[in-house]
Amino acid sequence: MELFQEDFSAEKNYLPYDGTVNYYGKILSEQESEKFYLKLFNEIEWKNDEAIIFGKLIYTKRKVAWYANENFEYTYSNRTKKALKFTEDLLYLKNLVEEKTGETYNSCLLNLYHSGEEGMAYHSDGEKDLKENGAIASLSFGAKRKFSFKHKTGKERVDFILETGSLLVMKGETQKHWLHRLPPTKLVKSPRINLTFRSIEE
């Protein structure tokens, strides 16, 4: 079923229990989304992500970047990374997302998926540097992709189609009880950029 913009209610919790996910739909116009997509694509210091998996250092095809209020250190996939200072565009988007969600954030992890062949496997964002039960706000640009939640012990699944300029928020105990992923797909040929605004414990 195609949902229209008006059908998205920010107050609705899309998870049946054990956490809260709000979906705001598109918070930016098509034109603004295209403008930010191009600027982020060209101006962010994108790097292939490094992770230690079974004791081996690997690089992902997907690119990442990490920006924050301060040059925070952050441990992610067993590697310690240092944040770059927020750019003007990222500060603008952070303010917009803070206004919409009524929460504050001090950092942003950015992901660039070159095509549908790149995705992210099921995980939760419960790293110890993150504020416990802090909200995580996800803003998407570029290609439309499916985003799925799966309960850690139950059978429930909740799927979204994240469009360019759309905002989704995960709050409360969501990371404790739910996994999320960006499934790979052969159907998408163009890039997608995702920004997750987070709160790092200072």
Ligand SMILES: O=C(O)CCC(=O)C(=O)O
């Ligand atoms: O690209 C997405 O929509 C999800 C990214 C994500 O889950 C993460 O960076 O932790």
Ligand SMILES: [Fe+2]
């Ligand atoms: Fe995540």
